[in-house]
Amino acid sequence: MRGSDYLGYNGILSTVLDDFQYRDGQNQLAQAVARALSDKSILVAEAGTGVGKTYAYLIPTLLSGKRAVISTGTIALQDQLYEKDIPLVSRILGKPLRTALLKGRANYICLQRYETARLQPELIPTGQKHEERRRAMDDWLEETLTGDLSECPVELDDPLERAHITSTAENCTGRRCPYYERCFVVEARRQALESSLIVTNHHLLFSDWLLRQDGFSQLLPEVDAFILDEAHLLPDLATRMLSESVTQAELEHVLANRVWSDLLNTGPSSNTPLWEQLEQAFARLVSQESGPAGILGCDEWSASIRESLETLASGFEALLLRLDSAPEDDAGRNARRNLERIQRILARASEARHPEREPGSQWPWLEWLQGGLVVRLEPVDPGYGLRELMQAHDAAWIMTSASLGAGGNLSYFRERMALTECEEIIIPSPFDYAAQALLYTPDTLPDVDDPDYLDAFTALASRLIDSNPGGTFLLFTSHRALAAVHARIIGSVGTRTLLVQGHASKYRLLERFQEEAPAVLLGSHSFWEGVDVKGLALSLVMIDRLPFASPSDPLVYRRIEAYKRMGKDPFRDYQLPRAVLTLRQGVGRLVRHESDFGAVVVGDRRLVERGYGSVFLASLPPMTYAREEREVAEFLKHHGQMAGH
Numbered sequence: 001m002r003g004s005d006y007l008g009y010n011g012i013l014s015t016v017l018d019d020f021q022y023r024d025g026q027n028q029l030a031q032a033v034a035r036a037l038s039d040k041s042i043l044v045a046e047a048g049t050g051v052g053k054t055y056a057y058l059i060p061t062l063l064s065g066k067r068a069v070i071s072t073g074t075i076a077l078q079d080q081l082y083e084k085d086i087p088l089v090s091r092i093l094g095k096p097l098r099t100a101l102l103k104g105r106a107n108y109i110c111l112q113r114y115e116t117a118r119l120q121p122e123l124i125p126t127g128q129k130h131e132e133r134r135r136a137m138d139d140w141l142e143e144t145l146t147g148d149l150s151e152c153p154v155e156l157d158d159p160l161e162r163a164h165i166t167s168t169a170e171n172c173t174g175r176r177c178p179y180y181e182r183c184f185v186v187e188a189r190r191q192a193l194e195s196s197l198i199v200t201n202h203h204l205l206f207s208d209w210l211l212r213q214d215g216f217s218q219l220l221p222e223v224d225a226f227i228l229d230e231a232h233l234l235p236d237l238a239t240r241m242l243s244e245s246v247t248q249a250e251l252e253h254v255l256a257n258r259v260w261s262d263l264l265n266t267g268p269s270s271n272t273p274l275w276e277q278l279e280q281a282f283a284r285l286v287s288q289e290s291g292p293a294g295i296l297g298c299d300e301w302s303a304s305i306r307e308s309l310e311t312l313a314s315g316f317e318a319l320l321l322r323l324d325s326a327p328e329d330d331a332g333r334n335a336r337r338n339l340e341r342i343q344r345i346l347a348r349a350s351e352a353r354h355p356e357r358e359p360g361s362q363w364p365w366l367e368w369l370q371g372g373l374v375v376r377l378e379p380v381d382p383g384y385g386l387r388e389l390m391q392a393h394d395a396a397w398i399m400t401s402a403s404l405g406a407g408g409n410l411s412y413f414r415e416r417m418a419l420t421e422c423e424e425i426i427i428p429s430p431f432d433y434a435a436q437a438l439l440y441t442p443d444t445l446p447d448v449d450d451p452d453y454l455d456a457f458t459a460l461a462s463r464l465i466d467s468n469p470g471g472t473f474l475l476f477t478s479h480r481a482l483a484a485v486h487a488r489i490i491g492s493v494g495t496r497t498l499l500v501q502g503h504a505s506k507y508r509l510l511e512r513f514q515e516e517a518p519a520v521l522l523g524s525h526s527f528w529e530g531v532d533v534k535g536l537a538l539s540l541v542m543i544d545r546l547p548f549a550s551p552s553d554p555l556v557y558r559r560i561e562a563y564k565r566m567g568k569d570p571f572r573d574y575q576l577p578r579a580v581l582t583l584r585q586g587v588g589r590l591v592r593h594e595s596d597f598g599a600v601v602v603g604d605r606r607l608v609e610r611g612y613g614s615v616f617l618a619s620l621p622p623m624t625y626a627r628e629e630r631e632v633a634e635f636l637k638h639h640g641q642m643a644g645h
């Protein structure tokens, strides 16, 4: 059997699934996936909304009988694949297979930490309500086979409470833990190693790779194929995961260690005891001027910064030599490993004079954040790290997402992923956007930086919400704009439910948005993607401004500076395509089904007035352009009536 026997016109899926629709693009993608699987090659595939990419990669993968890891960017997609799509496809194909769902350890209850928290009431809030929560938690623990907190009936919205009952790599005691044999994290990892199809997330994929590099262990088994869905998230994640840093708090912690201080100060030394020299170097380092942006690349460092880093690096090196001969328990070994990491980062930072352009090198930065100073090593080219990850596995790599490209090609994604040899395909959405959706950028609104802009944007939103029989998303590029519009729009949405990001979990807000339709939801970054609301529940998406990432985000600032130092144009090569991808994600919330309709309103006139606006417009689905607000209101009313309102 081939993929087309299932996905083809009048194929098996069309006979067994009521809602299955033949899609030419889906078959095209399935064929490309089958080729990549058999050649162990790299495929980059943009598959627009509605193509049905999940079946397009699941069916050829299961038919091939190859062992595979499917990695996603969000837990929601992970759960959907594991609980719904894979069992369904496996049943239809008649191919039972051993599957595993592997999440990050923060998603599983840690039995040891939960027990500690139960005995220390100050760690978990008390009172009758909390007693009930604890009893519900105990009952759940009696039954759960996975320890996955997403299955827990007790809502755990408080991050602090959650942190007390989950583990980190640092506080997990591993084999010395009395609960090791029953540990849910250990069990999930064991199952992953024994399965032929593992569903995981990008974060864990990188963690597995970093663990292998260090020679400690591995989280995932050897497989024939990696399928990376929601691949648009990979470049930024790679930058974060492949960076290393030392914080001011970590340095303070080391310098507060009296045992180490005594150890280093014994033996011959100069007039000033060695430990005191380290403390002075640290004090000099943290008192440096941060510069206007709060970030300094290594080519901007003063002699004093460099000297302080050198003193700390060489002092810690001397300490490590003395620690080598000191007897140690487990805690001592962990502390020494941590000190080795800190010393290595400081030494590399202190040696750098100019940013190196070698793709595998790291650039040092000093950052002044709210919690204090951070010394960071960031890869010059995160894609290089990804390429190394791929080369370390003799496997096929399939990367897919609904939006990977900007301006009609995938070069931005390929460049950031350092992909030179790969097959790439762009499969447009099968939806009839020209008939189903309007795009409107009002020329009546002030410039986005005008002090009156948010007033005008809110007034427009109120009028359109009023004429919209369906639900509305107001998507913002900043929390500040969200809060400002929220304050202005209260009282202007009639009887509609007004939901605001931050007032409940994302999951709960989306649940209410659909249950209490037509509702209005104000959201920032996390609602721009991974949200799937079909039908009249969402028929209007309004966006406050073009989503250029702010250079006040340290990651963005560092990338911009890195592009400049590499002689590239950061706006053309980084900021613009990144913003285009984000806008595509936001716009992509609107039409999720072939019977959906609606309007996207982008309040930012730069979309039509600036030269770069054409890159955005060429990248968006081919919606009909509305010239006047009246057209939008009539379109929404007309389609609302057709839908029975």
Ligand code: SF4
Residues within 6 Å of the ligand: 109, 110, 111, 112, 113, 167, 171, 172, 173, 174, 175, 177, 178, 179, 180, 183, 184, 185, 186
């Ligand atoms: S082994 Fe680690 S994660 Fe598992 S229960 Fe013990 S401390 Fe928690």
